Amino acid sequence: MASVDHSIEKHVKAYEPSFETMVPTPFVKFMRTCILWQIIRFIIINIKMLLVVKKSH
Amino acid sequence: MARLVVMGGGVSGHTAATFAKKWLGNDHEVVVVTPNSNWNWIPSNIWVGVGQMKKEDVVFPLAPVYAKAGIDYRQAKAVSIHPEGKEGSDKPFITIEYTGQGKEGQTEELEYDYLINATGPKLNFDATPGLGDGNGQLGPHTVSVCTADHAVHASSELKKVFEKAKTEKQKIVVGTGHGMCTCQGAAFEYIFNIEHEARKAGVRDNLDIQWISNESFLGDFGIGGLHIKRGGYAASSKLFAESLFVERGVNWTIGAHVKKVEEGRLEYIQLDGTEGEMEFDFAMLIPPFAGVGLKAYGKDGSDITDTIFAPNGFLKVDADYTPKPYEEWKASDWPRTYQNPTYKNIFACGIAFAPPHLISKPMSAPDGTPINPTPPRTGMPSGIIGKTVAKSIVDLIKHGEGAKLHEASMAEMGAACVASAGKGFKDGTAAALTVYPVVPDFEKYPGIGRDLDYTFGEIGLAGHWIKHILHYMFIYKAQLKPGWTLIPE
Numbered sequence: 273m274a275s276v277d278h279s280i281e282k283h284v285k286a287y288e289p290s291f292e293t294m295v296p297t298p299f300v301k302f303m304r305t306c307i308l309w310q311i312i313r314f315i316i317i318n319i320k321m322l323l324v325v326k327k328s329h
Numbered sequence: 330m331a332r333l334v335v336m337g338g339g340v341s342g343h344t345a346a347t348f349a350k351k352w353l354g355n356d357h358e359v360v361v362v363t364p365n366s367n368w369n370w371i372p373s374n375i376w377v378g379v380g381q382m383k384k385e386d387v388v389f390p391l392a393p394v395y396a397k398a399g400i401d402y403r404q405a406k407a408v409s410i411h412p413e414g415k416e417g418s419d420k421p422f423i424t425i426e427y428t429g430q431g432k433e434g435q436t437e438e439l440e441y442d443y444l445i446n447a448t449g450p451k452l453n454f455d456a457t458p459g460l461g462d463g464n465g466q467l468g469p470h471t472v473s474v475c476t477a478d479h480a481v482h483a484s485s486e487l488k489k490v491f492e493k494a495k496t497e498k499q500k501i502v503v504g505t506g507h508g509m510c511t512c513q514g515a516a517f518e519y520i521f522n523i524e525h526e527a528r529k530a531g532v533r534d535n536l537d538i539q540w541i542s543n544e545s546f547l548g549d550f551g552i553g554g555l556h557i558k559r560g561g562y563a564a565s566s567k568l569f570a571e572s573l574f575v576e577r578g579v580n581w582t583i584g585a586h587v588k589k590v591e592e593g594r595l596e597y598i599q600l601d602g603t604e605g606e607m608e609f610d611f612a613m614l615i616p617p618f619a620g621v622g623l624k625a626y627g628k629d630g631s632d633i634t635d636t637i638f639a640p641n642g643f644l645k646v647d648a649d650y651t652p653k654p655y656e657e658w659k660a661s662d663w664p665r666t667y668q669n670p671t672y673k674n675i676f677a678c679g680i681a682f683a684p685p686h687l688i689s690k691p692m693s694a695p696d697g698t699p700i701n702p703t704p705p706r707t708g709m710p711s712g713i714i715g716k717t718v719a720k721s722i723v724d725l726i727k728h729g730e731g732a733k734l735h736e737a738s739m740a741e742m743g744a745a746c747v748a749s750a751g752k753g754f755k756d757g758t759a760a761a762l763t764v765y766p767v768v769p770d771f772e773k774y775p776g777i778g779r780d781l782d783y784t785f786g787e788i789g790l791a792g793h794w795i796k797h798i799l800h801y802m803f804i805y806k807a808q809l810k811p812g813w814t815l816i817p818e
Contacts, residue, residue, distance in 0.1 A: 273418075283578045293571035296394040304758055314791035317761045321795075324743040324763040324783050325817045328713060 341679025342447030506614030508586030525751025712818025759792030
């Protein structure tokens with residue numbers, strides 16, 4: 273069984289500013305560089321950006 | 330034949346000049362006056378600053394491009410504007426001083442029918458003692474990524490720190506070097522690119538990376554922050570920004586005005602009056618921006634600089650400059666045509682126009698030191714404004730003074746922005762953001778000031794791919810290669 277990456281949580285310290293925000297889970301981090309998912313996001317982000325560009329011209 | 334003179338060849342000035350020439354053809358003259366011999370795609374300077382790109386990757390020579398376009402290029406800096414002409418002539422003109430083309434130091438009078446001020450900012454390093462060298466240039470204690478040459482220098486200094494970090498702890502500070510800075514985004518990109526490169530180099534554990542900025546909350550970015558739809562909530566950019574800082578182990582100090590920089594240390598004051606200092610082995614601090622210091626003179630030689638320019642040196646346009654408290658600010662305060670109210674044949678675009686006020690809420694330390702981000706006028710809005718101003722001037726030239734001016738208010742315009750958090754085809758990430766409108770309109774969008782359907786953001790590899798593609802796309806467009814007009818600003 274693959275070990276869970278808790279490397280992000282190590283930066284969180286109780287009662288410090290880092291404790292008061294959200295941190296990504298290992299799954300969210302994985303998806304950020306998952307090639308297949310990012311190809312889909314690439315298409316979606318481009319469409320969203322083009323809509324804003326069109327609305328701004 | 331009419332003559333349009335464009336002062337400045339950056340994103341906004343270059344856009345204005347190239348479109349104006351395309352639309353005017355050879356019936357009229359377009360002249361660009363810029364002290365630089367190269368065009369620089371500034372958003373990629375952060376990659377030069379971490380050694381992931383070379384200077385040659387982010388610049389190209391302007392002369393051949395302008396020769397191809399039929400634009401009269403003068404490598405010179407504008408010194409003064411004479412909108413009423415001079416004794417014996419009513420023809421308005423500017424004075425320029427050459428910085429290249431074999432005429433270095435020579436001055437010249439250049440007459441115009443229409444004038445665009447797109448000079449961009451003066452990098453005001455000397456506003457913070459020790460940040461500058463006392464002569465307006467970058468001082469010896471810190472580095473910068475504001476120009477391609479600065480970024481090359483930053484990269485070489487960073488390499489030394491990484492080398493030392495193989496055997497000993499090193500401290501890095503990145504952020505804003507004054508309470509009135511803008512361009513937090515560039516510093517944001519640079520700090521996360523440093524962090525990314527440090528991990529790749531295996532020295533991350535020996536680096537203490539600190540962020541310092543004038544934002545009252547992380548994620549303000551000089552536009553008062555933004556909200557993004559996520560998980561059924563409209564969530565503040567503060568959450569996303571703080572999340573990234575925690576994830577990457579970067580500590581932050583915000584609401585800070587850097588008072589003084591010395592070798593290896595800086596002093597700051599925060600909004601609550603707290604005073605502190607930071608030690609560093611490497612620091613990249615963005616300077617505040619000011620107008621480039623152009624003067625203006627009447628027909629009789631009297632100084633009319635205050636008539637044309639705001640006190641910060643930026644050109645007055647059709648904005649509402651009436652001083653009023655934050656609660657009374659309106660979207661309609663922002664300019665629409667960028668025409669100077671006194672001299673109707675003078676326009677401004679990009680950073681060179683004087684904004685009516687900040688976008689972020691004005692704040693100050695208990696001793697009165699203002700600490701607030703100033704409004705960004707770069708990137709997509711800068712290009713759109715340049716093109717809009719060019720359209721207006723072309724219509725004025727072709728159809729006479731009664732022609733209707735084109736409009737592009739930052740309160741009715743969106744912006745797409747991609748902030749790199751690390752470069753790499755498979756492991757790079759960037760925050761892809763859109764915001765609509767750039768200046769929040771709390772009357773139209775009560776509460777958060779923006780349209781949630783057009784304001785979004787997410788971080789990931791796709792954002793990095795987009796940023797990398799945009800790098801090539803905008804350089805291609807700026808070089809006026811086939812189909813350049815099809816690429817939007």
